[in-house]
Amino acid sequence: MMTDKLKVGLIGCGNVVSYGHRPALTTLEDVELVALADITPARREIGKEWFNLDDDQLYEDYKDILAIDEIDVVCVTVPQKFRRQIVLDAFAAGKHVLSEKPISNIPAIASELIQTADDAGLKFGMVHNYHFLPEYRQIKQMLTDGVIGDVRVAMMHFLGVIDYPGAAEYQADWRHTMAAGGGVLMDMIHAVYLSEWLMGAQAEQVMAFVDAPEYAHRAPVIEDLAMLQIAFPTGYASIHMGWGEGTGGVDITGSDGQIRMRYKDYQTSGFNQPVEFYSVDKDWKRTDHAITNLETHTDNIARSFTQLWANFRDAIWNNSEPLATAKAGQRALEIALGAYVSGVTGQVVKLPFDTDHPVYQKGIDGIVDIEAWEHSKTKSASLFGLRGK
C-alpha cells in the first residue's frame, strides 16, 4: 500500500552504515529511519548522531524494533552469522527485509529465509549495491544493447581488495573468523552476483583454487585468494579475488567485440572510481565511453546505496521484484561456497548444491565432512577447519 514515507528500522550500525545506508537514508525524502538497534552501546551513540535520533529511537534488542507498528521494513546489517533469527523474526512481525550481503553463511538458511518471505508475502531484497555503481550499470546496458554481440567470457579482476577491519567498538577482525562464512570471496561477493548479472544467466558449475598466501603468517582459517572459473549455459566467467595489491577492473569478450574497464590508480571495484572504459568492435576499432562518475569515489558508493534503497522502496510500493533479489543472494552464496568445495576437492562443482551436501547444510563448517584432495592448496593452507586434518 502506498504511504507518504517508507518507515525503516535499522538493525546493526557498523561501518557499512557510515558510507552506505547513512547517505541513502538521509537523502531519500520518502524513506525515513525511525529506529535503530545495535548491541554495542558506542555504535548506538554513533548512529544517534548520524541520523539525528532521540534516545527513545535507540534499542539494544532488535525485537523492540520489530514491535514498532509503523515500521514497514527493516534493514539487517549485522554480520551474516547473526542474520537468521533476526530475519525470521522480522517476517513474523510482518516487516519487509533488506539484507546486507551475503544473505547468510549457509545455503539451507538462505533457502529457509526466502521460503518464509514468500509464505508471508513480504519483500526480501539484498544490498547488492554494485549493480548501481555507474561502471556496472553502463556495462550492463551495453551488453543488453548488444554492443559486443553475445556475451562469451566475463573476467572480473578483484586482486586489489583492501582489507578494511570492522567497527573498532565491536569485533574488528570478525571477517577473518570461520563465523564470516568465508574470506575475501565471501566478503566481496559483489563480483559473484555481478558475474551472473553480466552474463544474464545462472551459474551451472564452478572450479577454483582457494588459498591464503598473503596471510600465511597469521595461521589463517579463511582464504585471502580465490581464483574461480564459472560455467554458464552459454559462456564463462572468471573471478580473480584477493586481499592485497593487484589488478582490478573488468574485461568482457563477446561474439562481436570486447569491453575493458579499469579504475583510478589501478585499483579494484569498490575502492576507487572507474577511469578507463572502452569497447573494441570486431574490426579492432576502439570507442571510448564517458562514465557517469560523481565527484569522488565515496559519492559513487553513496549513490549506489541510495539508488538501491529507491529500487527496494519501489518494489515494496509497486509490489514488484527488486533488482537485487534474495534468490540471487542465495545463488551467489552457493557459487562462493562451490568455489571453496572445488578448492578442497580439486574437482568441478555442479550448482546449485544438492540439499543434503554438508556445505549446503552447514556452510564452511561442512567442509571438514568432505574428502579433501591430497594436493589441494586449500588443504595445505589449512583453511576452513582443515588445520591438523
Ligand SMILES: NC(=O)c1ccc[n+]([C@@H]2O[C@H](COP(=O)([O-])OP(=O)(O)OC[C@H]3O[C@@H](n4cnc5c(N)ncnc54)[C@H](O)[C@@H]3O)[C@@H](O)[C@H]2O)c1
Ligand atoms: N554492501 C556493501 O558494500 C557492504 C560493505 C561492508 C559490509 N557489508 C556487510 O554488512 C554487514 C556488516 O558489516 P560491517 O562492515 O558494517 O561490520 P561492523 O563490524 O563494522 O559492524 C557490525 C555491527 O553489527 C552490530 N551487531 C552485531 N550483532 C548484532 C545484533 N545481534 N543485533 C544488533 N547489532 C548487532 C555490531 O555491534 C556492529 O555495530 C556484513 O554482513 C558485511 O558483509 C556490506
